[in-house]
Amino acid sequence: MADSELSYDGVPISQLFADEKPGWRGYVEWEEYPEKKRAAAELMKGAKLTPPPEFQFAPLPTTNPVLVGHRWKEEHELLGLKRIVDYSWETVLREKENMIHLLDFPYNGETRHEDLTTKITNNKHHLLERRIMLLHSVRNHGGIPDIDEDAFVLEIGAFNSFQSGGLVNSPVKLKLSDLKDPAKFPQAEVTVTLQCSGTRRIEQISEYPGEGDELINAPWGEGAIGTAVYRGVPLKKVLKLACGGVRPECEHLEFIGADTYFKKGHLFNYAVSAPYRKVRANRGEEVLLAWEMNGQPLPKIHGAPLRVVVTGYIGARSTKWVYRINALPVPSYGPVQRQEYLYFTSQIGKQNAKYSNGFPIGQMPVSSAILTPLTKTVVIHDGKITLSGWAYSGGGNWVERVEISPDGGHVWYRVPPENLTEKHYHAWRLWHIDVPVDAEGWLEFCVRTWDASCNTEPTYVRSAWNWDLHVTSSAHRIKIYSVNRTRAATRERLAVIERHGLQFEPITMPLPFALEEKEAYDEAVAKYPREPRS
């Protein structure tokens, strides 16, 4: 113990907040030790921390990482947990070097548009180089633990952090080798899209700023989403075969993750739950305990050695590094579920928001995004513009139809069926389309999707705006400067620009030559005079 080390009741923090188990580096247990939680809260009281970055009234930095999580790093350092911060960033660099690092810690990484359009879901295991796993976005709430597979144990029903008593008939501890043994549990492989409910938040921010707290240090664009083939065992089967089922009062299964989670000066292990209705749906493939992603071992950053995959739900329910499952009569009291990821009305904000007047985001609505071209792009075309993107809906409602409007939402063109990737109950469809465009100048293109329940998206982002800037479910809209080469005047101007050895872009750069010769001008004005003649 160094002289300078912080201590609590005489115990140095390196001992107090040490890793819980050998082989589980970065996993500190909080939920079993109320005293330890209190000690941490005490030590954090009055700490001077850097405030979260303000980015809603100013342009986002163009750096990568875009934002730096000073406050969260300081919190970890204060409690002697810098090792978690360091390991997390090493893991990012090793497993996700090609992402847009929206926030360095806790790590929030968005997939680049060009990577998102790779059709991984259509190729399943065939295209599986390591690169493919880089394609999935990451939204972490704490640091990344480093758990040895051999040391790993999953506890079910053994302990319940927020309620007294668990509701499984027989609590069990399972090693990963037990879970992976096909003689013990039937396995399932499911193609699943997971998304942060903050996907496309940047559109809400550009309309009106919202919650300034830590919740939204992820000004996500269209890339906070990804699709992978997960392999694991249905939780339904594990509950049945290993635990002898759950008691009739069980309504939710709670998942505890090994990451440490800071919230308003208090500490938690990550905790959320999924309804038992969902767990037992169909043959159980809707809630998996997964160790494999796209035919390869789950990467650390995605939850190795074991994560939950809850299909059709907000990604936050798909707990990474899950090590404990509780059977509860009510939804989890974890702050992630009860105090964050709430959907407020447009009249709720700083003046009146409470935990009880927002509704917990669960199943995801129908949504879509245009990935190419990027907004504010100049497109020089011959009467058709090509667009591409993704379309998704939760709750087992597959994507049925994708439509593009080239005029801000009046006329819509359907993406032809051959231009959509295959249907899945629980995954997106990628699409592309050539849209006929006659008009020139700034145009607004938008995409809307219809799912199997005939649900679709409202046309304007104002319809979706909410204080915590979650679930941007409105039609995604981009601005394109259209230059139509099939028009003679445009063709001529493009030729002149080329003769001058110039580029058309940037669109805002004034042309260095006269727009018209004097003779042509006089002729035109003589034909259509500027003023009335009488």
Next chain:
Amino acid sequence: MADSELSYDGVPISQLFADEKPGWRGYVEWEEYPEKKRAAAELMKGAKLTPPPEFQFAPLPTTNPVLVGHRWKEEHELLGLKRIVDYSWETVLREKENMIHLLDFPYNGETRHEDLTTKITNNKHHLLERRIMLLHSVRNHGGIPDIDEDAFVLEIGAFNSFQSGGLVNSPVKLKLSDLKDPAKFPQAEVTVTLQCSGTRRIEQISEYPGEGDELINAPWGEGAIGTAVYRGVPLKKVLKLACGGVRPECEHLEFIGADTYFKKGHLFNYAVSAPYRKVRANRGEEVLLAWEMNGQPLPKIHGAPLRVVVTGYIGARSTKWVYRINALPVPSYGPVQRQEYLYFTSQIGKQNAKYSNGFPIGQMPVSSAILTPLTKTVVIHDGKITLSGWAYSGGGNWVERVEISPDGGHVWYRVPPENLTEKHYHAWRLWHIDVPVDAEGWLEFCVRTWDASCNTEPTYVRSAWNWDLHVTSSAHRIKIYSVNRTRAATRERLAVIERHGLQFEPITMPLPFALEEKEAYDEAVAKYPREPRS
């Protein structure tokens, strides 16, 4: 046989198209007799029938029945089936005398607004007078058969009209008394909203006319929907306990109804299907075989003695008078499912519509309606206007939030939780709200609902418009003339009107007195002159 009676191959039609079984009046079997179907089609060829009424370019009649189904009656009469037409209308008068009879035959009846707001779902069996059953709307596709309960038999897997072979392990025949025997099958009671996918079609029509075929002889308003508590047995349990389950290739369960269905000169028994995924969901309560509605025997008009109830789906899947169930590897080929109730894009119409380029409407999207006040009502108020209505979503997505906009869709007020009836997975919530209103004159109020998946409704009906005018999923919008008594000028005017012994309405009736005395006018004009002074 009367000399004048039509015959085919020497067989009189009274014999050819006779009732199939004793005690099953009005049930003619078509699917088992291809020859008979051919004979009927032959006899109908070239028949001169009254065309369906054109009502989209003109106001609807104000009669009740609103529309008369001449063509369908003539088709029945042509084949000697007038007895079905007559019995159907008698049943309407006996079981549904208080409805808006949108079409007399096949019967389409809409619930009146004032009846819809009765909170039947909150009272379950307590409020159960006969009147309550009158509240549920009716959308029939053929006449009403009159089947004796004792004579009734349900066949499962015995025969398959459209595919060869059924996929149940052991075909069975079950009497109603078998199905009702709790020792044989566990029963379930489920609160379910059923709606025609044509609900609120009138809004689409008022924007742009669409399909002129028989499909839309139901210019429905907000009342083609209803909620009831159904009792029956889960089909899942019957398949398991009576049939030993279905084969692995089974993907759909097909329901054949005893009603006769005419479609473009051909005859069918009613046929649709539901996915096996849906049948086996949860504990089977999502697809019921039901004989009881709100604690009383199912009325004839709603499908007695037995109907299917498919929760969260378009009402057309909840087959009435079901007498045969087939297990199929694909969805039913019944024309109702494959050729009608298709959702087209806004660019598909008379010029290009096919059966394959629409998508079959299954689970219903989130939707809602304002029931009071009616559109184009004058509301004299003191700064608040009270509205009420229903809100619903399919697919097990309960209604989470209802919002009202008093300004056409810019600002939205949430219905307070205490003003909503209780949540159900498969039923609507009725709501009411006092909305603050300052503005006077014509205002547009709309309602939108958010379901448990955060899906909501597009703001304008153009977003929902489709050639067959199905699924009006946009925000329901009404026009109200607002008169705000808290404003002094308005209060004075109302007093003057009262002094004159006049009514404020009709709003379009000119006032018979001067709007202002000369002195007051001169004073006002002197203060704020009409023209500039220099």
